[in-house]
Amino acid sequence: MLVAVGIGPGDPELLTVKAVRMIKEADCVFVPGNVAKEIISPYRDDPVVLSFPMTDDEDYIKKCMYKNADLIVPVAKKGLAVFCILGDPNFYGTFKRLCDIIDEKYPSIEYKTIPGISSITAFASASEVNINGGILITDGSPQDSKILLKVKNPKKIMKNLKTEGYREFILAEKMYMKDQKIFRNEEIPEKSSYFSVMFARK
Structure with missing residues (x-):
């Protein structure tokens, strides 16, 4: 089983109780870079750091995704693989793209997500902005x-x-x-x- 765990905006104390438990219980923990590694360091000191490049080169991104899937899947087949992702794994995260590769190459692998504090709710708290009424949230892409x-x-x-x-x-x-x-x-x-x-x- 592969579980993507949201680890929030940056403060290790903003992880949920469930997120911490999953990180501690995992057979192996994977993180998308050193920022995530630092956030979970109070709970786990042996994560595998994966490469998720910040680039517009789609071919290179896909190559890295395949490599990451090949590292994660052997653990997920035998036990519990936990992938930590900043914010929430289903909210503007890289987990969906990773799952697309896993579905294509390893369709028998099961996965699920555990929510984390997203950048939106973290922003409201950090900036002391109270949000009520309708709002627009966008990354600039078409709104569908x-x-x-x-x-x-x-x-x-x-x-x-x-x-x-x-x-x-x-x-x-x-x-x-x-x-x-x-x-x-x-x-x-x-x-x-x-x-x-x-x-x-x-």
């Missing part, structure tokens, strides 16, 4: 997705978003609580909890 909070009438919202060209919908209700539910597309109910988030993608 939306995240909606407190979605009490998800079916109605989904219907309206379809008229704007959105085609993929996921509703998460009471995330990480004992009665968490995840609905996709036509499974999405008429009503939902206050503790709900909807994702929509064109």
Whole structure:
């Protein structure tokens, strides 16, 4: 099993309890550079540092991804491989690209993610900015997705978003609580909890 663990924005004390436990229990821990290695150093002193180059050379990036997958997969086949990533592994991270390579070359490998504090929520705290109301978050690429909070009438919202060209919908209700539910597309109910988030993608 491969588990990607979000290790937050930089302070080792901002890792979740679950993240620390997974790092300590792992058969091997992998990190994407020395910054991540330093962040987890209070909990693990033997991580394998992988190369994830900051470059526009897509061929070189893909070559490194294949090499990293070849290092991680033997551990994931036999036990627990933990890949630590700054922020959150599903929020503007490199983990998805790594998984695409693993799916292609090693389709039997299972993987999952453990969330971490993202740069967005870390920014709000570090700068003492209180965020309420609608916001736009972008890395400059075309906007093809939306995240909606407190979605009490998800079916109605989904219907309206379809008229704007959105085609993929996921509703998460009471995330990480004992009665968490995840609905996709036509499974999405008429009503939902206050503790709900909807994702929509064109």
